[in-house]
Amino acid sequence: MSFNNSQLNLLNLRPWLTMLAIFWLLASLGLGWLVNSLLILFGLMLLVPVVAFFGFRWWLERNLVTDQCPVCQYEFTGLNNSQLQCPNCGEQLSVQTGHFHRFAPEGTIDITAVEVPAQQLED
Incomplete structure (x- = not known):
């Protein structure tokens, strides 16, 4: 053995x-x-x-960015200095300086809608 x-x-x-x-x-x-x-x-x-x-x-660690979509506030991760699409709402976004920004063609004006309650209009 x-x-x-x-x-x-x-x-x-x-x-x-x-x-x-x-x-x-x-x-x-x-x-x-x-x-x-x-x-x-x-x-x-x-x-x-x-x-x-x-x-x-x-x-x-230097190039991975976690932020919220500026349109629907969905939080996800992307690479810095790149373009991507929000997985929740489908909005085209660009990643710059550690934050997500809407990617819109030149000449597009972003506006923020303010909801006015109907009661204020009657007063």
């Missing part, structure tokens, strides 16, 4: 021992620069995804 178990452990180590033997052979032949460059590439393959992840999080 233990003989089979030790064989399985050696089979798991075989690829690593082969790689170590190849690196040792290359270093002994004067190709240490090749071994060093392979180790540097391996280190970069480990480091680049970590740096990219934290860089993307930093960029997302």
Whole structure:
């Protein structure tokens, strides 16, 4: 039983021992620069995804805007300096300086309607 178990452990180590033997052979032949460059590439393959992840999080924190639609007051999220559509009312919006603004063609005048109760008109 233990003989089979030790064989399985050696089979798991075989690829690593082969790689170590190849690196040792290359270093002994004067190709240490090749071994060093392979180790540097391996280190970069480990480091680049970590740096990219934290860089993307930093960029997302700076450019993700959560605000309310100026038409229907529905709160949602968009990217800064982009155009989008409100998922609630369908209004075209632009995101500038961390807030949502109505996207209207040039010459459009925005007005705010004020409701006047009927009782005031009769007085």
